[in-house]
Amino acid sequence: MKILILTGKFGMGHMKAAEAIKEELTLCREHPEQRCTSRESDIEIIDWIEYMAPFCAKYIYGSYSALIRRSTVFYNLHYKSSENRPISQKPDLACYIRMNQLIHDKKPDLIISVLAYASKAVSYYKALSGSSIPLITCVTDITAHSEWINNHTNVYAVGSEEVRQLFARKGIPEGQIYVTGIPVRQRFKNQEAERNSRPKILLMGGGLGLLPKRLDFYQHLSEKVPADMTLITGKNEKLYRKLHGRFKNIHVLGYVKDIDAYFLCSDLVITKPGGITTFEAIYSETPILALNPTMRQEKYNAAFISKHEIGRTFFLENDAKDAERIAALICNSTQIEHYKQRMRQLKKAYTACTLTEIVNELTAALPLGGTFHDEIFSFNF
Template structure:
């Protein structure tokens, strides 16, 4: 069976989700042929640096502009160069001989949907929504199944007319290796600080400076691909463990008593799988606001909403083992409620129904 997973580097979350899906498929069927493709790099390689560069700049320095553009896209779904991209998709599907297409990116879902509408193709399209908020861009008319993170996301899709049998509440996909391990009762508390793939840690100086003087606390900071920030923090906080990009995130998360991070969908569910309570930085991107409220409502962590009280809130949580234990318990209960249907399960179930 040939499976094509489409993604893009608008942040690292979509790519990490694609990697997690690939791992799950190969675990279930080692004979499957799975190819992960960056749709921008494959279909518009000459625009790759411009597209991703503009995205990174906007998120880093113009988050307000990003949110405005995101809201506009929600009111009028726009897939640029649709006619040209349909031709590119046709060639890509021919080259891959795909039996199934999985998308972790709204743009690729829109392009595959446009391809199916234009050509009459019946190739199955499954979309993984990588945030709790199902933004309108995720809705592509020719999507056969949506895999979503929470029941609230499912309800959003149902209100938009998606039939219940086409929505699976499976959680946002997480790579293998994220699972709880026993935490030592004694010893220093372990705080893990992460800024996502772009290394965005708002108000880092204020928070980290306060943590330096906190007794019985060890801090590990992962800055992702932000090498400039890694060097800066390494020099400013020699007592901390400061890392750049690493493939050992699961290991660091497993031994942390608390994770201080942005409210990204992937990181949130990695923490839930690892049983690591969350302290979320105040969101500044609109999709992160929904993720943060999800964490708060389910009792998986706390959100630093109130300016000026970030340090106080963070330290109070670190010094409350009972509250942290309750958060870990809530995470474990939530995982048991997820639907275990995988893309392969859904594919073969659909084939059997069609044959009847």
């Protein structure tokens, strides 16, 4: 069986989700007596933006990064205005042509999308071609934004019960919505968190390295927080050069591949609350300070963190007082343990339904691949 996973590089979250899904399906951690279609599967990850527009992809991604860094107001206005938009929105014809080429070249039996735009493109293709290829849309934030919804997704894998309910209110049949959590790599799930004699704090700003730039902030952290701190700047090389080797209690790193090791040895993570990062923290049982959530989906993720008591939202106000607030939390072992306990409860809940089980169920119930050429096409997108 051929499985395509469609993703993009808007930040690092979508790509990490795609890699996590591939890893889960490849490992196929079902009981031996159960059917497991992914054991014999050829699983391929496709960057949909690069495939669709190979000569423009780097400019699309660059523009997105610039928008997030410099003008989140405009991003949020667009996000909010389209949040409850009717689901009849259509990609352009060029998008259909490229999807048709991809399907023809790869001949997938099943498509999993972790990118809303890719899900729309597959849905558009299915409507025009009459294809029966099953489509799983995996939502990578705690959001029910209408961009994720279309008429030809067979299954939605969502991150929380709250999102499941919101999707149902928007007209998605409840039997098509599964609460799986947001995919993370297996190494976050299969290792024990370390216990430290001295507290450890991880600071990170996601793949784009969106962290405070003020030296005074880090100086106060180094002086006032009784913990060993690791600061990961991601791909923000300018910030890395600015901070590296400057503070006694802060070890500064750039982009790292073994981020799980840093989560698992930390007692607290201070980070932008992306969907993937939030679930990496959950599975490694590392309480979260959701740092300055500004993008609208970050605010939804931060609300999820606060509601489920796995951390709290943290807005920077005054460098000295911010450091004191962080110090007070890391010294409050009772509160930290409460957050960890809540994370353990969430982890247990998410084991009730896995993406592997959904793939097995879906592929058993639906014909794989192919096009029904005699079908009267529906142009509801």
